[in-house]
Amino acid sequence: MTQDLEVFRAETRAWLEANCPPSMRTPMTGEDDAVWGGRNYEFKNPEAKLWLERMGAKGWTAPTWPAEYGGGGLSADENRVLQSELKKIGARPPLFSFGLWMLGPVLLEYANEEQKKEHLPKIVRGEIRWCQGYSEPGAGSDLAGLQTKCEDKGDHWLINGQKVWTSYANYADWCFCLVRTDTSVKHEGISFVLIDMTTPGVETRPIKLISGSSPFCETFFTDVKIPKGNMVGRLNGGWEIAKRLLQYERTNISGFGSNTRVDVVDLAKKHVGLEDGALEDRDLRARIAAHKMTERAYALSVQRAQEEAKAGGNVSHMASMFKVAGATLNIDRCELMVEAAGNRALGWSGEGFTPDDLATTRGWLRSKGNSIEGGTTEINLNVVAKRVLGLRDTQ
Amino acid sequence: MTFTLNDDARMLKDSARDFFREQAPVTRLRKQRDAKQNGRDPELWAEISALGFAGVIIPEEYGGAGLGYVALGAVLEEAGRTLVASPLHSSALAGASALLLAGTDAQKAEWLPKIASGEVIATIAIDEGAHHAPAKSKIKFEGGKLSGEKKYVADGHIADLFIVAAADALFLVKADTAGVTRRELVTADSRGAADISFAGVAAEKMNGGADIVDAILDRARIGLAAEMVGAASEAFEITSEYLKTRKQFGQVIGGFQALQHRAAKLFTDLELTRSCVLAALDALDRNANNVAEYASLAKARASETVHLATNEMVQLHGGIGMTDVHDAGLYLKRARVTEALYGGASFHRDRYASLLGF
Numbered sequence: 001m002t003q004d005l006e007v008f009r010a011e012t013r014a015w016l017e018a019n020c021p022p023s024m025r026t027p028m029t030g031e032d033d034a035v036w037g038g039r040n041y042e043f044k045n046p047e048a049k050l051w052l053e054r055m056g057a058k059g060w061t062a063p064t065w066p067a068e069y070g071g072g073g074l075s076a077d078e079n080r081v082l083q084s085e086l087k088k089i090g091a092r093p094p095l096f097s098f099g100l101w102m103l104g105p106v107l108l109e110y111a112n113e114e115q116k117k118e119h120l121p122k123i124v125r126g127e128i129r130w131c132q133g134y135s136e137p138g139a140g141s142d143l144a145g146l147q148t149k150c151e152d153k154g155d156h157w158l159i160n161g162q163k164v165w166t167s168y169a170n171y172a173d174w175c176f177c178l179v180r181t182d183t184s185v186k187h188e189g190i191s192f193v194l195i196d197m198t199t200p201g202v203e204t205r206p207i208k209l210i211s212g213s214s215p216f217c218e219t220f221f222t223d224v225k226i227p228k229g230n231m232v233g234r235l236n237g238g239w240e241i242a243k244r245l246l247q248y249e250r251t252n253i254s255g256f257g258s259n260t261r262v263d264v265v266d267l268a269k270k271h272v273g274l275e276d277g278a279l280e281d282r283d284l285r286a287r288i289a290a291h292k293m294t295e296r297a298y299a300l301s302v303q304r305a306q307e308e309a310k311a312g313g314n315v316s317h318m319a320s321m322f323k324v325a326g327a328t329l330n331i332d333r334c335e336l337m338v339e340a341a342g343n344r345a346l347g348w349s350g351e352g353f354t355p356d357d358l359a360t361t362r363g364w365l366r367s368k369g370n371s372i373e374g375g376t377t378e379i380n381l382n383v384v385a386k387r388v389l390g391l392r393d394t395q
Numbered sequence: 396m397t398f399t400l401n402d403d404a405r406m407l408k409d410s411a412r413d414f415f416r417e418q419a420p421v422t423r424l425r426k427q428r429d430a431k432q433n434g435r436d437p438e439l440w441a442e443i444s445a446l447g448f449a450g451v452i453i454p455e456e457y458g459g460a461g462l463g464y465v466a467l468g469a470v471l472e473e474a475g476r477t478l479v480a481s482p483l484h485s486s487a488l489a490g491a492s493a494l495l496l497a498g499t500d501a502q503k504a505e506w507l508p509k510i511a512s513g514e515v516i517a518t519i520a521i522d523e524g525a526h527h528a529p530a531k532s533k534i535k536f537e538g539g540k541l542s543g544e545k546k547y548v549a550d551g552h553i554a555d556l557f558i559v560a561a562a563d564a565l566f567l568v569k570a571d572t573a574g575v576t577r578r579e580l581v582t583a584d585s586r587g588a589a590d591i592s593f594a595g596v597a598a599e600k601m602n603g604g605a606d607i608v609d610a611i612l613d614r615a616r617i618g619l620a621a622e623m624v625g626a627a628s629e630a631f632e633i634t635s636e637y638l639k640t641r642k643q644f645g646q647v648i649g650g651f652q653a654l655q656h657r658a659a660k661l662f663t664d665l666e667l668t669r670s671c672v673l674a675a676l677d678a679l680d681r682n683a684n685n686v687a688e689y690a691s692l693a694k695a696r697a698s699e700t701v702h703l704a705t706n707e708m709v710q711l712h713g714g715i716g717m718t719d720v721h722d723a724g725l726y727l728k729r730a731r732v733t734e735a736l737y738g739g740a741s742f743h744r745d746r747y748a749s750l751l752g753f
Binding site for chain 2: 268274278384
């Protein structure tokens with residue numbers, strides 16, 4: 001077994017050596033370097049396209065998904081080897097994708113054969129970009145209060161309503177969406193459907209955030225007709241899928257959209273300065289040290305959860321805990337970066353500030369969303385209290 | 396790196412858990428305290444030693460089990476859960492580590508078997524003022540004679556053997572040597588300690604300098620952090636159980652969101668700290684080159700976590716939590732002592748920053 005893994009490691013290393021283009025082995029310089037794929041995606045760098053095509057063809061964008069659906073078909077051990085080899089050469093992720101992180105895992109679990117064959121391979125190869133239609137103007141933290149209507153019209157479903165906080169809906173090809181199929185009940189009246197964004201009646205409008213960026217949209221559905229085969233799971237069985245998907249989402253959101261390229265310690269050394277090897281501002285130094293400890297504690301805990309999952313333990317209930325801890329950690333990091341950089345992190349645009357300075361400012365503002373998106377910190381603490389600790393509202 | 400106990404460590408942890416729950420629950424500490432034993436319980440120590448817990452990290456050639464730090468950490472964690480008053484930490488961990496790292500062959504051969512059997516209680520004598528500051532030691536060693544003072548030596552009032560740290564050297568001193576004076580301290584955690592003065596006493600020099608003092612302390616810190624995680628876990632679980640049973644306004648108080656969130660945050664903090672302590676114990680067994688980082692990480696976070704857990708234990712229990720009849724106070728007092736011992740959170744944050752180069 002170990003011997004097989006070593007053979008796999010050697011083959012993987014050789015393949016990566018031959019196939020990972022040089023510029024894909026350099027650190028990403030910002031959010032712009034992330035490759036999201038999709039029908040209309042414009043690659044800034046031809047090598048990024050090549051890297052995605054090669055990794056997609058191997059199925060290594062989704063290493064542990066079954067090969068029959070385009071995945072890599074790797075075991076958990078083989079995937080660990082692959083990830084360590086990727087890390088060793090500093091390879092960039094070939095694809096950033098809600099399809100990979102969120103939809104794929106639930107399709108594998110809940111979709112029928114036809115749906116899996118249709119959608120999974122395109123996710124693996126980055127051909128279709130997905131967005132998530134969950135929140136609505138009247139259904140934020142109380143997600144199950146959603147009202148977007150989905151009516152059975154015999155040979156098709158008819159959808160009317162509005163979604164909000166749909167990440168990158170303006171770039172997405174398809175949307176996985178929660179809709180109301182029964183108005184007489186709450187959680188049991190929700191279904192999970194897949195909508196082609198080119199269908200007549202679908203409209204998107206970007207939302208501008210305090211950071212100046214627009215990663216989210218409002219999405220409108222007006223008399224949108226979708227085929228009957230686009231419902232995943234059973235009619236009115238969408239809430240279970242929705243919750244499952246949120247677990248995947250929560251394990252993937254934490255430091256989204258912030259400037260992770262610059263280390264807060266380096267920033268503080270540069271702008272605050274050292275005295276006898278210690279940051280001159282001792283109060284800031286102690287707070288950065290505490291933060292670095294929490295960062296390490298978080299990383300070790302993720303590693304521990306992975307080890308426990310591998311040993312067969314059920315750690316899915318820990319997703320909410322990691323979401324809270326990860327979001328808090330990133331928000332703290334961004335605050336410390338702004339503090340460490342002083343007035344260099346108070347710019348907005350122009351030549352007076354370096355791109356890194358501006359990224360620190362924008363990343364700080366963007367991080368404010370980390371404790372809101374994917375379930376607020378408060379909602380996730382509710383989940384931890386109820387599902388993990390067994391604290392109930394009434395007993 | 397691994398966070399998973401192997402079979403030996405798992406079995407040891409289970410037997411420690413059963414034994415401490417049955418033979419040394421918190422009521423035993425309470426009885427010791429009420430009888431003014433100040434941490435003395437030779438019968439309990441004999442039973443603990445008979446189970447082999449005093450020799451977990453000591454190699455088989457010296458009469459121990461040679462199982463390593465992860466295994467001993469598991470025992471210490473279980474001991475921390477019920478606030479077991481015994482020299483397990485001072486002797487089986489700190490004292491034994493000091494001899495393993497700094498003992499000459501003759502010193503090891505003489506003392507390790509006795510520490511493993513529990514016949515001898517060893518402890519490390521480090522601090523000389525109100526705060527942990529090993530680098531500022533004023534211990535003098537001239538002509539084979541040791542002079543100086545040590546403060547709040549853990550289990551110093553019951554120890555047979557002191558490993559005395561100077562800034563850059565270590566010495567072995569038998570407690571009954573002429574010129575050793577100990578003043579027994581009656582401490583808040585009912586465990587006792589001692590201030591010890593050495594007036595030109597006969598001492599044996601051990602191997603190693605400041606780096607070995609640090610290495611020994613790091614073992615003591617990591618093992619203590621394991622005990623602290625045990626105490627914090629138990630404090631949390633008792634509190635969580637109370638939230639599920641205590642009723643006010645016609646419902647269990649655990650149904651109130653303000654309390655649910657505090658419990659959830661405490662749980663998260665505890666799990667993050669547990670990962671650090673497990674990783675630190677594993678780093679010792681792997682002989683990793685960044686043990687110092689792990690030690691400060693584990694001790695700082697364990698200090699913060701046990702502080703939070705025990706303070707929340709008092710507050711979330713309300714009135715009963717501040718009464719002596721409840722165990723919350725016992726957890727709070729022991730927490731404070733372990734926080735201070737071998738450096739608290741601020742000492743280790745400072746050290747961590749230095750280790751990371753800022």
